[in-house]
Amino acid sequence: MPAEGLPIVALVGRPNVGKSTLFNRVVGGRTAIVEDRARTTRDRLYGVAEWNDRRFVVVDTGGLERHPADTIEEKVQDQARLAISEADVILLVVDAAAGETPGDAEAADLLRAARAPVLVAINKADNERLELDGAEFYRLGWAETYPTSAIHGRGVADLLDAVVWALPPESVAEQQRKEREARLEQDIEWEELAVQGDAGGSTETVVEIDIPAESVRVAIVGRPNVGKSSLLNALLGEERVIVSDVPGTTRDAIDTTLEWAGRRLRLVDTAGIKRRGKVAAGPAAERFSALRAMKAIGRADVAILVLDAIDGLTAQDAHVAGHVVDEGVGLVIAINKWDLVEKDDRTFDGYVDAIRAEVPFLSFAPIVAISALSGLRVSRALDAALVIADERRRRVATAELNRVLREATFRQPAPAVRGKRPKFYYATQAAIEPPTFVLFASEAGNVHFSHRRYLENRIRAAFGFSGTPIRLIFRERSRIELEPRRRPRVARGRQRQIQRGARRAPTASPDR
Ligand code: GDP
Ligand code: GDP
Secondary structure, eight states: OOOOOOOEEEEEOOTTSSHHHHHHHHHHTOOOTTOOOOOOSOOOSEEEEEETTEEEEEEEGGGGOOOTTSOHHHHHHHHHHHHHHHOSEEEEEEETTTOOOHHHHHHHHHHTTOSSOEEEEEEOOOSHHHHHHGGGGGGGSOSOEEEOBTTTTBTHHHHHHHHHHHSOOOOHHHHHHHHHHHHHHHHHHHHHHTOSOOSSOOOSOSEEEOOOSSOEEEEEEOSTTSSHHHHHHHHHTSTTOEEEEEEOSSTTOEEEEEEETTEEEEETTHHHHHHHHHSOOSHHHHHHHHHHHHHHHHTOSEEEEEEETTTBSOHHHHHHHHHHHHTTOEEEEEEEOGGGSOOOTTHHHHHHHHHHHHOGGGTTSOEEEOBTTTTBTHHHHHHHHHHHHHHTTEEEOHHHHHHHHHHHHHHSOOOOBTTBOOEEEEEEEEETTTTEEEEEEETGGGOOHHHHHHHHHHHHHHHOOTTSOOEEEEEEOOHHHHHHHHHHHHHHHHHHHHHHHHHSOOOOOOOO
16 A cells, blocks of 8 residues: 555635745644754745644645736636645635635635635634624635634634544555654654663674565656656656556556566656646646645655756755655656757766755755656666665664764764753664664754754765665753663663564665
8 A cells, every 4th residue: 555645735815814824833833753854945835734643734825826927816716726636625714804805705716616625714813803804704605714813823723623624534654654653752762761782792783674575656756847757658668667557545646566677666646747748837837746746755755856957956846855855755866858968078067066056955865867758867767766765774773873973973073052062872773764863962952953964974974875865863861861761671672672673674785
C-alpha cells in the first residue's frame, strides 16, 4: 500500500480578509517532533498544520496569485478554481467588518461546484457585535459559518475542529506515519535511558542498509513544460523496463510500476504527469502543478525535480524542493533539455555552482544533466533515485556516530548563543527514512544554525546519506540528569537495541 500525501486545505478569499494571518496562526501552531530543517528564505504559501491529531497541508491560494493586475473578482475566481481542482477541504474566508461583497458572492458561486466540503470563516469577528454582523454571510449559502478573529485567535479552534471533521478519513499511510513517529519518540526515550557504554567493544557494524522489500516510490515533479512527460516516456521506452499501470491511492492518480536494474520501482501519479503535459503553460498551470507535486511528494521516497536548462531553477521550483525537504523525501535535480544548451567543458559545473548558491538547503541533492528528448542520461536520474532510496534507509552504529561527533565538536565547539554554549553528551540515530539523529546536549535550544549545518556536514562526510535530507533533533539533557537515570533500565535498553539490529537484513553497500 503506497503512502498517501497529506490532505490539502485551501484558503480562498478576497485580498485583505485575513487569509495569510489565518494561515500563519494555523500553521504556526504546529508542534512537530521533527521540525528541524534548514531555514530558508522561501515564503510560506504552503504549510503543514496539525490539529486534533490530524495533519494537513494548508495552502494560501491568495499568495499564489501571479497577476497583480487582475481585478479582485478575477483573483478570487482563480483561487477558487485552484482549490476546486486540488483541495480536500476549502475554507472560504470573508471579512465581517467589510460585510458581503460581490467578490465573495462570485467565489461562493464557483465553490458550489466543488466536490470538497466548503467551510466559511467569517474573519475579523473580533468581538460579539462583529460576530453578529457576520451572520449576514449565511446568504452565501452555507448553513454553518465560523466567526473567527485570526489576529486574536478567537474562534480559530472551533474552525479547526470543523476543518478536521471535514477532512477525508485518515489513510493507512497517515496512520503508519503516526505510528512511525510514536515509535521514534519512544526510541528516543529508550536511548536516553540506555545512554551508556557504546564507546568501545560494540559488535554492531558501522553502517547498515535495509534493502526495502517494497518497491521504491519515485515522483517526477516540476513546472509545466520542463519535460516531465517526455522523461517519463524516455524511461518507459528503455529496453530494460517492464511496465504496468496500477491505480494510485488518491483521487484519479495512476501510478506505473516497473522493474529497473533488478529492482522494483513505482512512479507515482504518472497519469498526472501525462495530463500536465497537455495543459497550456502559464501561471495557472504552474500553480496546479505545484499542488499536484506536493501530493505526489507525500507518496514518494525520492523525487526527481525536473528543471528546464534554459530557465534554470525558479522560485516555484524552490517551493516544491522545500516541500521535499520538509517531507524528508530524497531528491535528484535533473536539468533537462541539456541538448539546447551551448556548452563547453565548464558549462555543467557552472550550472551546478549556480544552483548550489541559489538553494544551499538542497546541497545534499545530486544534480544530473539530461535530455528527455534524445534519451541522454535519462537512466542516470532513475539510477540516482535508487541509490538515494537506499541511503534513506542507512543506519549508522551509535559508537561510530558518537566518535565522529565527538571529534567534530572537539575540533569546532558549538558557538555560544545568548551567552550560552551548548555541550553535547551523546547522539544516536533514532530513525531512517529520513535518517534522523538525536543529539543530547545541555543548552540544546541554543544550537546555532551554523553549527547545526556543521554537524550535518560532518555526519554526511563520515557516512554518506547522499541525496536524502537528514534530521538532527537536539534534546535538552545535562550530564547530571543522565547519570542517576541511566542505571536501572540500561540492560533493557541495550537488549532492545540488539534485537532490533538482529532483525535487520544483511549488510549491503550502496552501489555508487
Ligand atoms: P489576506 O490578503 O487575505 O492574506 O489578508 P492579511 O492576512 O494580509 O490581512 C489583511 C489585514 O487584515 C492585515 O492588516 C491584518 O492584520 C488584518 N487582519 C487579519 N485578520 C484580522 C482579524 O481577525 N481582525 C482584525 N481586526 N484584523 C485582521
Ligand atoms: P511536461 O509539461 O513537464 O510534461 O513537459 P513535456 O514533456 O510535455 O515537454 C514540453 C516540451 O518540451 C515538449 O515540446 C517537449 O518536446 C520538449 N522537451 C522535453 N524534453 C526535452 C529535451 O530534453 N530537449 C528539448 N530540446 N526539448 C524537450
